[in-house]
Amino acid sequence: MLRVGILGCGTIAAKVCDSLKGNKKVVVEGVASRERAKAKKFAAAHCPDAKVFSGYEKLAASDDIDLIYIATPNTYHYEHTIMCIKEYKNVLIEKPFAMSKAEVDSIFFEAKNRGVFVAEAMWTSYLPLHLKALEWINKGRIGAVKYVSANLGYDIANVPRLNSPVLGGGSYLDLGVYTTNFALSFMGNDIKVARVFARRLSSGIDRDTTYSMESEDGSILGNFYVTMCADTDKDGVIVGERGKIKLTNINNYRKIAVYSPDDTLLEEIDAEKDYNHGYVYEFESCADAISKGLIQAPEMPWARTIRIAQINDTIRSMM
Numbered sequence: 001m002l003r004v005g006i007l008g009c010g011t012i013a014a015k016v017c018d019s020l021k022g023n024k025k026v027v028v029e030g031v032a033s034r035e036r037a038k039a040k041k042f043a044a045a046h047c048p049d050a051k052v053f054s055g056y057e058k059l060a061a062s063d064d065i066d067l068i069y070i071a072t073p074n075t076y077h078y079e080h081t082i083m084c085i086k087e088y089k090n091v092l093i094e095k096p097f098a099m100s101k102a103e104v105d106s107i108f109f110e111a112k113n114r115g116v117f118v119a120e121a122m123w124t125s126y127l128p129l130h131l132k133a134l135e136w137i138n139k140g141r142i143g144a145v146k147y148v149s150a151n152l153g154y155d156i157a158n159v160p161r162l163n164s165p166v167l168g169g170g171s172y173l174d175l176g177v178y179t180t181n182f183a184l185s186f187m188g189n190d191i192k193v194a195r196v197f198a199r200r201l202s203s204g205i206d207r208d209t210t211y212s213m214e215s216e217d218g219s220i221l222g223n224f225y226v227t228m229c230a231d232t233d234k235d236g237v238i239v240g241e242r243g244k245i246k247l248t249n250i251n252n253y254r255k256i257a258v259y260s261p262d263d264t265l266l267e268e269i270d271a272e273k274d275y276n277h278g279y280v281y282e283f284e285s286c287a288d289a290i291s292k293g294l295i296q297a298p299e300m301p302w303a304r305t306i307r308i309a310q311i312n313d314t315i316r317s318m319m
């Protein structure tokens, strides 16, 4: 059983704890907040058997924890992750993994030196329908990929964290990292940013961002948009020379379907009924990898996190 410690008792941490209830591979063993009363209340509501830690440092130093899940705001991921790695703790870090490629490199340097497992909680990469879509591509169901597009938008402009430059807010860092991971998954690793158009507030926060990517050899074009101001359809499409794959909700796949070039449906797969529990897959992947002595998750290897960070740096510099 992998004993998980939750670092930061916020919104996503609560969802994760609810999802992990009764899991056979992973147990929430401890929760840490900057305030003891908050950790106690959080544990009572979401993981009553977990130990309560007052302060993140105590969780990082605890011998009862195998893996720490970093669920703090974006600008704190680096500092909290390094603290855990220095205590030889395995770490699963919420997206965006860090604020720059320089921070990403530093985290992996420290983790490699200590032989500590580290993975990015890019939860979509671990979902069964994501892996099935990759399998369809690799088996040549639609031939060579020509065009990829996806959008991701929620009406969440009132969330304080997203409006704060100090906490790493904005639509790209919150949602664009998913569309960029989608691009890397289905366009391949050798892609570059071609165009960026971001609409920014006076604080510098991007409320929506549209961007295009192109494969280095020019054979694949990708178009993406993300927004924190509206609920979009969240759909993705991968067009190949012999058909297309349509993905319903790229942030929590509900359905994937493969079509012939004339739009005849060839096969479709629905998500399992409990798709809201999709967070379990990333934790189960960590449990499996750590039990095998690995320091990377196969579904989200360090090279992918590094590429996302490189692209994030480029897109943010082009806004």
Ligand SMILES: NC(=O)c1ccc[n+]([C@@H]2O[C@H](COP(=O)([O-])OP(=O)(O)OC[C@H]3O[C@@H](n4cnc5c(N)ncnc54)[C@H](OP(=O)(O)O)[C@@H]3O)[C@@H](O)[C@H]2O)c1
Binding pocket: 007, 008, 009, 010, 011, 012, 013, 032, 033, 034, 035, 038, 039, 071, 072, 073, 074, 076, 094, 095, 096, 121, 123, 161, 167, 174
């Ligand atoms: N995978 C997903 O689907 C998903 C969804 C939403 C968010 N996320 C990611 O998860 C991370 C947390 O997002 P969230 O929506 O859960 O945020 P949140 O509700 O604001 O919670 C963040 C927690 O971080 C801690 N924290 C430490 N320093 C803080 C500071 N200076 N200001 C505010 N909070 C601070 C707080 O916990 P304590 O008070 O207990 O110390 C707070 O409850 C972000 O990186 C976000 O991108 C992922």
